[in-house]
Amino acid sequence: MIMPLIFPLGLPLGVTQPSLDLYDKVESLKEGSVVLLTFDYYPSTLPETEPMSYAALRQLFRKNIKVVTVTTIPLGALSVMENVVKNVAREYDKKYGTDYVNLGFKYGYQAVLLGMGRRIEDIFPMDAYNNKLETLPLMQRVKNYKDIDFIFIVSDNATVDYWVSLVNAQFGTPMGAGVTAVMAPKCYSYLQTRQMVGLLGGMKGAAEYEKLTSNPGRAMLGMDSQSIIHFAIIFFVVLGNLGYFATRKKEVSK
């Protein structure tokens, strides 16, 4: 597992349709559109989720799209969000308050998600840095979901279900998500219902998005190791089954 990290093999990486759909949707947004980017994940899943946030934010800033960031996760997400947003904003020379706003964290995601549909300022009277929302130029034109063109969810837990079933269902805001691999099978059903336009699943999804946005990062670097380990697992599964059938054949013949 370690060797491909030090000496990358450059194994081919295909792009799946759900990742491409998400990329195309963001690409179709006009300059000056507003995207709500969520950081709904704990630090324990950073290898899968953080590369998605980096790739998404780079794509959004490259297209001069205004970004509002928020998290519904109390532990660690606030620090991760601040770190990612500051790093990428510096890369693209974006100004806080005008080009992007960090709303921070608020407890009680159901009430938060519903309340933001009525008036964001009611739920977040201040941003993550204790600035009153009314003093931030971007937030003067972003009052609720009607002013948001797209929601890009990056999540490692059930909050993605709430974004879909509360916000998309009740307010109709288009959305797409990057989720951990564990959550991906369930989230595919939201593509079927067209409640989400695209989906990134786990480190593979993150690597695909890095490839699409031409920002090779840790997810792409990790995919060689991922493939090698998967080959090893498949090999041992086949070996185990062959051993099982051989043993059973012997027992039957006895």
Next chain:
Amino acid sequence: MSWEFFGTTLAAFFTLSLYSFLYKDNPFYKLAEHIFAGISAGYYVGLIWHSVIKQQLWTPLFNERQYLLIIPGILGLLMFTRFFSKVSWLSRFSLAFVVGNTAGISLIRQLHGMVLPQVRSTFLNVATFSGIVMVLGVVSTLIYFYFSKEHKGAFGFVAKIGIWFIMVSFGASFGYTVMARVSLLIGRAQFLLTNWLHIIK
């Protein structure tokens, strides 16, 4: 030694301490586990105090004179009556509000946001091959979970098809779960090799 290097080394130490459990339970693992639990609890309390109590109750109530917030404030305080047996019944008012509110939101959410869109999209492409597979999967799986009739004959046959669909679903979930766990291991290896040891640039 810079603070950044000290922080990274500390993180590397805790990573290796936690992985030492693969050998056996040991004091390094316990130390890392207890420090994580303690810091998480402290961080959580501080965060809730700042972002909920101070920002959403104290400041708007006393600085902006939003006196309506007294009601949720009192409901919140009533929750603490559970620590005193004689007046613990008072907490039921707060709980009733929470349960009623959650049930109301969840009912609409599940029906409007989950069940109806899923049912609609299941039967939307019924004329296509994948649509037929989808309907067969949904119906046979539902029949498998219908236990008021014995799974025999044609009913049992459809229930068995349902089992196959469930197995495929479990297989897909398991495959993704393997990828997720491997990703976390790769993430830690990347951290140790890149941020700590600087072997990967």
